[in-house]
Amino acid sequence: MAESESGSTPEKEESTQPEPKKEKKPKKEGKSFDQELRDRFGKWGYTTIFDIIVFIAGIYGLVWFLIDFIADLIGIITIGVVLYWIITIIVLIMIIFFPFMSKLFVKMNNKWSKMPLSFIDTQQKMAEFILFIDWWSVLIFWWVGTVFLLHAFWYWGIVWILLTIALFREVFQRKS
Known part of the structure; x- marks a missing residue:
């Protein structure tokens, strides 16, 4: 019996003892x-x-x-370049919304006697006005533009002028 008691006692002791915690890895020895x-x-x-x-x-x-x-x-960035970009944005808006804006200008001109752009009374004059602003914006950009932007005049300027002439070719052909 003593053997059975002594045999059962270690089992109880093992179950009551807490399991050993995992050992932390030792920190590397050295300096921070x-x-x-x-x-x-x-x-x-x-x-x-x-x-x-x-x-x-x-x-x-x-x-x-x-x-x-x-x-x-x-x-x-000089004042000329800023002026060029402002005028270019205005011209782009006028080209994008040309049918709407030209009709709007004609209606406004018929309704009110005094307008800032009172000389625009037809779609043809609107197209000529946009082309005029476009041409002068390219010239201002070329005249005042900085050295690293100078090549843009020859490429974008010519393309821009050809684009606007192509857009309004019908209007100019009607006049002649």
Whole structure:
């Protein structure tokens, strides 16, 4: 019996003992990056404040670079280029909505005696006006444009003029 009791006792002890926890992997022995820096460069005065000074200098350099970059961009963009893009956007809107806008201008001209564009009383005059604005916007762009945009006059200018003439060819043929 003693053997049976002693045999059953270890089973009970095993069940009551908590299971051993998994062992954590030991941390790598060595120094942290900051500690390594302090050890190597501490004799020359490296401290945490040095990190802060380098960070502030980096932010200052980045801000200075961005301000200089924006100032150079503003210097490149002249009033002529801005005027060109404004006129181009207006002309594009007028070309896209030509049928609607030409009818609208004719109705407005018939209804009111004083209009800023009172000389536009037909669709043909509207087409001539758009072509006139388009031509002068290309010339302004060519005249004031910067060096890196100068090639755009020869390509886009000629294409733009041919496009507007093709759009309004019917209107101009009706006149003759």
